Structures are given as structure tokens and as C-alpha cells.
Amino acid sequence: MSTGQRTGSIEVRHLRAFLAIADEGSVTRAATRLRVTQPVVSRTLAALEKHLGVRLVDRSTHHLALTPEGVAFRDKAAAAVAAFDEALDPGRLRDWPLRLGHAWSAFGPYTTPLLRTWQQRHPETPLELLRIDDRTAGLTRGEVDAALLRGPVSAPGLVTEVLFTEVRVAAVAADGPLATRASLSLADLTGGAVVLNTVSGATTLDLWPPGARPAATLTVANTDDWLTAIAAGRGCGVSGNSTAQMHPHAGVTYVPLDDAPPLPVLLARRDGPGHPALPRLAELAREIVAREQRERPGNSLG
Incomplete structure (x- = not known):
């Protein structure tokens, strides 16, 4: 199991251990996945819980389960680990793709114009469209840099902008x-x-x-x-x-x-520093919606 930068007495390995337990639903399987012993995983989890001052995993039942605090912490831990791994990926230092998540339907009829225009204007920054079956399309877990979402989104720590509405x-x-x-x-x-x-x-x-x-x-x-x-x-x-x-x-x-x-279609990002190309993505998305609606005023998007 890899180590990482420290936050006080906590390292990235503590977050990895917790996420493995959350994913596997078992300390034993988490240890196998991380290629360490079960006692090491148990001690790592205990240290993380002591540092946070909350219980993350309920061990009182036959089936291990996350506590409400553990559920809330899971997305934060996943985002932190994803950001850490991304920062140390030498490939991304050369060509840092902009990952745009969606759960379904992407940008609707504007999807192809968005992808084509982005490629023409910003060939140095690949735009990756990723379908992720999650209410925030992987945004809160740090799997994407921005997301196209539909309907109201209540996840904390997100900044959203309504791009258009559809019937x-x-x-x-x-x-x-x-x-x-x-x-x-x-x-x-x-x-x-x-x-x-x-x-x-x-x-x-x-x-x-x-x-x-x-x-x-x-x-x-x-x-x-x-x-x-x-x-x-x-x-x-x-x-x-x-x-x-x-x-x-x-x-x-x-x-x-x-x-x-009508159903609002949102462009969402995490609150705080993000991919440097995010402002250009938002600007292009607005431009394409305005252009397409101007050229097709009778469309049925709403």
C-alpha cells in the first residue's frame, strides 16, 4: 500500500484503506486488495477515526457498514485520493484532459457541436466525455472535473449554472x-x-x-x-x-x-480551484446553446 503526503498524522494511505473497506464491505477483503495484513488495515482505519474524532465504520453487526459520518466522508476521501493521484500522474502534466461527466443524455443535441468545437479551438486539452451512473456523474467523488446534470442537485460543495431547460x-x-x-x-x-x-x-x-x-x-x-x-x-x-x-x-x-x-440542464463543478480550462468550457457551452437556439428557434428543448 503506497504512502503519501501527511496531513498532521494522517497520510493518503489512511484514505485508501478506508475507501477499500467501504468498497469491499470487509476488512479482510480490503486487506487482500491492498496487499497488506488485516491487522494493518484495522489499525489504519482506527488511526483515521481517532484523527477525525468520529466512527466511520459500524462493526457492531455481522455485516460491516458505514456510519452516516462514514457515508459523508467517503466522497471527500475519494476526491482527495483522486486529486493526489492526478497530481502525481506524469502523463497529465503533459496533456491534462478535461473530464466532463454525465449520467445520461450528455449535452443533449448540443453534445456533438460542443465536442467538435472544443477540439478545433483547444486541441492541446482533450475533452473526455464520461458517463458515470451517479447523481453528480462522479463530480463529488473527484472522478471528473465538471459534469452535465439534470434537475436540482443538493450535493454540498458544488457550483452550478443552468445552461438551458428542456421539456x-x-x-x-x-x-x-x-x-x-x-x-x-x-x-x-x-x-x-x-x-x-x-x-x-x-x-x-x-x-x-x-x-x-x-x-x-x-x-x-x-x-x-x-x-x-x-x-x-x-x-x-x-x-x-x-x-x-x-x-x-x-x-x-x-x-x-x-x-x-421543464427540466433544467446544469453545468456543475466543485467549489474551489479546479482544472484551468473550466472557464473556457463554461463559455463555450453558453455560446453553443445560444447559437443553436438562435439558428433553430422552434426547437423543443423548452
């Missing part, structure tokens, strides 16, 4: 009765189950008024499973219009929703 659509089984409708209302979807992507999706039951919510819900963890469940007739879904454009599916029909509020 919402219902996603229904292509062979179902709702697929033949020219448009739908939220109430039309309450008779059966609604499929919710609880990991990275922006739709929750709060979209419906209290007392008029769907009869049942089916939860999934990513866009692929969401589409599969809808195509199989297990329920319907709600998403932004970009989903219809970026994720066509033979078994799914997208129908406009008349009464759903």
Missing part, C-alpha cells in the same frame, strides 16, 4: 395504449407503475401533486435498465426531451407531457 416527455411501452396518444398529462401516468432511476435520474414522486401520485413505483439504477423496464411494459417513465433524442429504443415511445415543469 419533459413520458416514456411508455411502444406497444401500449399510451403510445398512440399525441400528448399526455402527469395524471395519465398514475394508473400503473412509474419507473424511477433512483441513482442518477432526476424524476421523483415529488413531480406529482400529493394525493395524485402513481399507484406504484419500480426503481432501477441506470438509464439502460430504465429503458428495458419500460419496453417490457413494467411501467412508464418521465425524462427530458434529450433522452428521446439520445436514447432511442425500439420498445419505447416518447410522448410529450403537457403539464410537467
Whole structure:
């Protein structure tokens, strides 16, 4: 297990040990992953908890679990380790890519113009578009430098900017009765189950008024499973219009929703120093949205 710079008596190896325990759900498996003994991992975790003054891991049950403090600390530890590793990567010192995360649908219809224009103007800084099934598309964990997110984001330590809004659509089984409708209302979807992507999706039951919510819900963890469940007739879904454009599916029909509020598309970054190219990315994103909407004033983004 590698050592690292110290913060008081704490080193990067303490964070690596904690993250390995969190990922593996076992001190024994974490030790195997880190190629050290189990007592070493236990002592390292204990030292970290003593330094922080909180219990990070609950050892009182048969199945190891993170405490609420451990869950909150996990993202911070992951971001710190990622930043440390990135700073010591000699390849990134020469060509430091700008990593742009998204959970689904990226930048909608503006995705290709953004990537092409960036490559033309800033060939010295590769722009990497990464899909990460996470509510902040890996941003809070330090896996990306910025993220394109949809819907309100409550994660602390993030700075967000609304780039545009898009109309919402219902996603229904292509062979179902709702697929033949020219448009739908939220109430039309309450008779059966609604499929919710609880990991990275922006739709929750709060979209419906209290007392008029769907009869049942089916939860999934990513866009692929969401589409599969809808195509199989297990329920319907709600998403932004970009989903219809970026994720066509033979078994799914997208129908406009008349009464759903528009879905904001955000550019998010962590609060504090970040990749030096972030201001240029934000500027280009604004430029492309303004240009495309000017050239296509009748688009259906909202």
C-alpha cells in the first residue's frame, strides 16, 4: 500500500484503506486488495477515526457498514485520493484532459457541436466525455472535473449554472395504449407503475401533486435498465426531451407531457480551484446553446 503526503498524522494511505473497506464491505477483503495484513488495515482505519474524532465504520453487526459520518466522508476521501493521484500522474502534466461527466443524455443535441468545437479551438486539452451512473456523474467523488446534470442537485460543495431547460416527455411501452396518444398529462401516468432511476435520474414522486401520485413505483439504477423496464411494459417513465433524442429504443415511445415543469440542464463543478480550462468550457457551452437556439428557434428543448 503506497504512502503519501501527511496531513498532521494522517497520510493518503489512511484514505485508501478506508475507501477499500467501504468498497469491499470487509476488512479482510480490503486487506487482500491492498496487499497488506488485516491487522494493518484495522489499525489504519482506527488511526483515521481517532484523527477525525468520529466512527466511520459500524462493526457492531455481522455485516460491516458505514456510519452516516462514514457515508459523508467517503466522497471527500475519494476526491482527495483522486486529486493526489492526478497530481502525481506524469502523463497529465503533459496533456491534462478535461473530464466532463454525465449520467445520461450528455449535452443533449448540443453534445456533438460542443465536442467538435472544443477540439478545433483547444486541441492541446482533450475533452473526455464520461458517463458515470451517479447523481453528480462522479463530480463529488473527484472522478471528473465538471459534469452535465439534470434537475436540482443538493450535493454540498458544488457550483452550478443552468445552461438551458428542456421539456419533459413520458416514456411508455411502444406497444401500449399510451403510445398512440399525441400528448399526455402527469395524471395519465398514475394508473400503473412509474419507473424511477433512483441513482442518477432526476424524476421523483415529488413531480406529482400529493394525493395524485402513481399507484406504484419500480426503481432501477441506470438509464439502460430504465429503458428495458419500460419496453417490457413494467411501467412508464418521465425524462427530458434529450433522452428521446439520445436514447432511442425500439420498445419505447416518447410522448410529450403537457403539464410537467421543464427540466433544467446544469453545468456543475466543485467549489474551489479546479482544472484551468473550466472557464473556457463554461463559455463555450453558453455560446453553443445560444447559437443553436438562435439558428433553430422552434426547437423543443423548452
